[in-house]
Amino acid sequence: MMINAQPPGWRNPRPPARYRFLVIGGGPAGLMAARTAAAMGARVALIEAHLIGGISANNGCIPSKTLIRTAQAYAMMREAPRYGALRPCEISVDFPAAMVRMRRIRERLVRIDSPAKLAAAGIDLYFGHAHFVGPDSVDVDGIKLRFGKALIATGSRAMLPEIEGLEKAGFLNNETIFDLQELPASLLVVGGGPLGCELAQAFARFGTRTLISHREPLFLPAEERDAAQMVSDALARDGVEIHLNSQPTRVREQDGRKHVDLLNEGNTATTVVDHILTGIGRLPAVEGLCLAAAGIQYDEVTGIHVDDFLRTSNSHVYAAGDVCLKFRFTNTAEASARIVVHNALLFGRQRLSALTVPWCTHTDPQVAHVGLYVKEARERNIPVKTFTVPMHDVDRAITDGAEDGFVKIHVREGTDQILGATIVGRGAAEMINVVSLAMVAGVGLCRLASVIHAYPTQGEAVRQAAQACADTLMSPLLVGIRRWWLKARDAPQRAARSGQTS
Incomplete structure (x- = not known):
């Protein structure tokens, strides 16, 4: 590199x-x-x-997403019975091999520039x-x-968090964690933002005893609450020890390990880990x-x-x-x-x-967003209506065993103008691009209802939300005219059947 x-x-x-x-x-x-x-x-x-290449290529998106993909492979091996497959008798994690793959991919992409x-x-x-x-x-x-x-x-x-003794004891950040050669036995992640959640889940899936400490009551504080809750639940299922409303106050090194005091609602508890990863921001x-x-x-x-x-x-x-x-x-x-x-x-x-900028937190499930949140729209006095499709109503999500998540699309009430969207699911990062394209092109949500999607795909959830919007915006007058027309067209047939019966 x-x-x-x-x-x-x-x-x-x-x-x-x-x-x-x-x-x-x-x-x-x-x-x-x-x-x-x-x-x-x-x-x-x-x-x-x-x-x-900067942080993104060398110490950010590229290396982290490469490791996340390898960690997902191990998670799917452990979950093989969910997919009608046999779980391997022994799952041995080769972390050095994962790091070699990460560095090889990073070097390949750096060559472009x-x-x-x-x-x-x-x-x-x-x-x-x-x-x-x-x-x-x-x-x-x-x-x-x-x-x-x-x-x-x-x-x-x-950003270096202000924790007594942290610098002396030593810590990892996104610029040093990808230099690891061996899998840590235990890891404390400080911060429940995108970076913290992504790497906490990845290392837990590799087999590291992973803890995450976040000073707020829920992860991903910028995201919608139900989306953040799904990430929290997913981390817990993968074995991450979650400490919300908690923050480290002191670190001291003893016998080669780090003793960390965690303050939670006035109470202090001490945990012992091999490494600390700071992910509180930049x-x-x-x-x-x-x-x-x-x-x-x-x-x-x-x-x-x-x-x-x-x-x-x-x-x-x-x-x-x-x-x-x-x-x-x-x-x-x-x-x-x-x-x-x-x-x-x-x-x-x-x-x-x-600019219309989408982004995604690459946990499993992913959390993707574009445009305004409901709270932001209301702060601007914009009336909002939200159309929600849970992923467990989408055929492809069911066949993939990826039913955790939803599609939420926010429109200006009384219209189909898209204000923003949040998508939670295994394919959220790809699905959000459809909504972004519609927003940039000035295409209303109802228009997406007439777009034929490949079947079965998880993107069908976006079309379902669009169809719900189209159904809602259909005027009562038009609904009444259609019903009258169909009733009038059926009247002669009903009369004929009545005559035959008599």
Whole structure:
């Protein structure tokens, strides 16, 4: 991976007098912006401090989803009788093999944006730490680069929870857990957000004694309550020891193991584990950029301040991705980068607020969402009607043994305008894309009722919700006319039958 992401002996190019477009950060947003700008013919510089691909490719989505898939395979072996199959007599977990597969896949995907390919695309690639030295210039390890427009896409970094003794005792985060060589015997996951839930379930399925501590009363606090409850139930079924309304207060190392004090409603209990994984969130990576030298406003919690066009307080500098956005997803980073290139180089007026962004927590079942939640719609005084289809009413979910979940689609009451949707199920990440497409295209929910879906598929749940919406919106007058028409058409036949009987 290191060879593909940052070749040894790499020499930074000799800079021109000025770059048309300069990008700081080689993660999803930076790569998307650099490639797009170079394809337009702009002279582009891309600066990366460590690894091309950023957190997503190296320490985030790609490695985590690879391990999750392997863990799911072990879970399905254990659940073989549910599918009419024999459970293997012995299920031996080969964690090192799973990690080798993860690293192989990660390396394969990193090659897509290897330094050689970026250079071939016309991008001047610099490895080093960049900081601003003026409103139109940056320094990269002693090399001064000037620019016409610039993009800051430095991403985010793991947040360290304030727990006494944690740093001294040692801990794992999303940037170090994928360096493990052996399966931990026990693991405490701090935080019940998407990362915490995903990895807690995966390691429990590998056979690790896994505990998860979350300070709130339910996991996934941003999601709808019934969706979060289904995830909580699933984690419990997989053997995760759940501690809600709980938070670690102190860690101390003894005999090579970590003793953790957990505070719950005033009571403290101590648990002993081999490793601690922190998954409480991320902070924007703004340190060391000397943003003040370029007149760029920011703070350490929300990141760089941008307007709806993703411009910073310096009109020549833009920001995209985790360093400035509330929603820190790879797809959002790439979409925001495309907006920046259009606005910076083509004098466009594309707005961040116009984006429709779906996301998914890849537990089993998955939780996917797009658009507004009911609570958000009501806060905006938008009347909402929700159409719900439980997955146990969907033929393919039944045949797959994946009946846990539902499809919820929210529309503006009295219309079929889709406001948002939440899908819980084994195929939720794929199904949410249909709803996203309809929202972007301005297609009402009723129109989806007439779309013929392949049968049997779990996506049929979306069509069922659409049909329920269509039935509800049919006007009483139209219903009455149809009934009158059919009754009138049947009247002669009823009269004939009556005559024959008499």
